Amino acid sequence: MALSLTYDFEQKQDVLLVRLTGELDHHEAEQLKNDWQSYLQNGMTKHVVVNLENLHFMDSSGLGVFLGRYKEVKEIGGEMVICSINYDVQRLFELSGLFKIIDAADNEAAALARLGVTL
Amino acid sequence: MSNFMKVEFAAKSENESFARTTVAAFIAQLDPTVEELTEIKTVVSEAVTNAIIHGYEENEEGTVLIECELKDQDISLTIRDFGNGIEDVDEAIQPMYTSKPELERSGMGFTIMENFMDHFEIESIPNHGTTVTLRKKFLNNQSAYN
Ligand SMILES: Nc1ncnc2c1ncn2[C@@H]1O[C@H](COP(=O)(O)OP(=O)(O)OP(=O)(O)O)[C@@H](O)[C@H]1O
Ligand SMILES: [Mg+2]
Numbered sequence: 001m002a003l004s005l006t007y008d009f010e011q012k013q014d015v016l017l018v019r020l021t022g023e024l025d026h027h028e029a030e031q032l033k034n035d036w037q038s039y040l041q042n043g044m045t046k047h048v049v050v051n052l053e054n055l056h057f058m059d060s061s062g063l064g065v066f067l068g069r070y071k072e073v074k075e076i077g078g079e080m081v082i083c084s085i086n087y088d089v090q091r092l093f094e095l096s097g098l099f100k101i102i103d104a105a106d107n108e109a110a111a112l113a114r115l116g117v118t119l
Numbered sequence: 120m121s122n123f124m125k126v127e128f129a130a131k132s133e134n135e136s137f138a139r140t141t142v143a144a145f146i147a148q149l150d151p152t153v154e155e156l157t158e159i160k161t162v163v164s165e166a167v168t169n170a171i172i173h174g175y176e177e178n179e180e181g182t183v184l185i186e187c188e189l190k191d192q193d194i195s196l197t198i199r200d201f202g203n204g205i206e207d208v209d210e211a212i213q214p215m216y217t218s219k220p221e222l223e224r225s226g227m228g229f230t231i232m233e234n235f236m237d238h239f240e241i242e243s244i245p246n247h248g249t250t251v252t253l254r255k256k257f258l259n260n261q262s263a264y265n
Pocket of ligand 2: 060165191224228229240
């Protein structure tokens with residue numbers, strides 16, 4: 001069966017950059033969570049940038065994954081910035097109050113700059 | 120115009136995307152806006168995920184039934200499972216209430232359904248199952264043809 005979600009991780013200094021493509025639902029959430037957690041434990045990561053530019057669908061399962069990783073990043077003393085959020089995903093973030101705790105940026109460069117990554 | 124469809128499938132997480140895509144394909148005949156389509160896909164995903172996670176606690180032997188009725192610009196959707204049911208519906212629909220925080224659920228599913236649809240109703244009997252009924256009137260996007 002075709003994968004409905006793909007993602008890649010890139011290390012930029014002490015920032016873990018996560019780019020999501022496709023659809024994030026309960027079926028995809030578990031694997032994403034596990035992979036993401038192993039990167040958070042790689043010893044190089046303090047902060048996280050999540051790029052949602054190519055995330056075309058998300059439901060409450062995505063909210064759970066982001067909130068879960070946000071708490072883990074906070075535990076290691078870091079910050080999490082989510083960028084390039086499209087209109088549909090933005091509505092869910094607003095409904096759930098996630099914007100009140102998670103920082104948002106317009107694009108990847110702005111998000112990285114906020115966390116001190118010099119390009 | 121009136122139309123109807125019914126689909127039943129195994130309570131497997133793989134079927135979450137099948138369910139929302141199927142309903143989206145069925146309602147395409149109403150010429151929904153992109154936003155309306157996203158809303159319908161999201162609420163179907165929420166209700167089906169709830170059936171799988173909470174109704175059946177991921178026991179894939181369960182089945183989920185979706186019925187969708189169209190009448191002019193009105194859509195009526197029911198998502199039904201024959202699983203655990205909900206003891207206290209008033210508590211369950213509170214924003215941020217979840218019985219499964221250990222599974223990284225955030226308790227937003229019902230709040231999303233309520234927000235994205237015009238009408239939202241839950242019928243649940245403990246140990247027998249849950250039926251969620253959702254209704255929405257689509258904006259008349261077909262005025263070009265009238
Ligand atoms: N089909 C169902 N069968 C049994 N219990 C259910 C069902 N749907 C929802 N519930 C109960 O209602 C609660 C609230 O559901 P809701 O979808 O709002 O939140 P959630 O599923 O816990 O979290 P989220 O949807 O944000 O991932 C659930 O935690 C569960 O206890
Ligand atoms: Mg839910």
